[in-house]
Amino acid sequence: MSDAMCSNVHGRLRLEAAAASRILVMESLLDYSGHVSARVPGRDAYFIQQGVDPRSHVRPERMLMVDFDGNVLEGEGRSPVETPIHGEIYRARLDVQSVLHCHMELAIAFTLMDGVQLAPMRARAVRWQSGIPMHPDPSHIKLKSQGEALARDLGPHHAALMRAHGLTLVAESVPALLVDAVHFDENARAMMQVLQAGRKPLPLTEAEMEQINRHEMREFHVGKLWSYYVNKAAAAGVLEPDWDLR
């Protein structure tokens, strides 16, 4: 890749990750902590915001390029303390291009209930057909060994709950990650509503999920929702007027 092409690709990834972070705050899926990252193509590195920067005001030019051991390669400042989550997942999962770690309340609630397993309930939750494992360590992921343990528990899946702590989601792009976060929350809410109604949840069956998958148009769906949220956020003043995210 030429230097110019490289800087275009990097600029776009920084912009998408910054926008996704702001949008997730707007949607109350991210708050004072948690982070979105994007893998740098062709390098053992990723872009992530600085730990001290508000998630509601992440700026692309302030994001850091960090290697899988957490060393800052580009930019000045410190990455978030839970950076090993990102590095160890990128190291273990070559298919993953973007990672979200957050402390989504509904996700946490499903780590606090005896005998209840969060399962795909709504149609879009087929994304998690292979399972939603729970990482049992309730402490913050500050060490490489903790990141490795989380990556092991995540395995080949697209989401991992973290006991009494939060959630980690992985996806093939930053827009797809944003869309998955929205649907993860919707699905957890649906299951919680059933439980709060005192009824037995009826998760999607394997046959139903196969039926949904036959008609799945993930790329189209991701594009549609990314456009919706980018426009909503721009109209609300959440994104900077000169950010071109089309």
Ligand SMILES: [Zn+2]
């Ligand atoms: Zn955390």
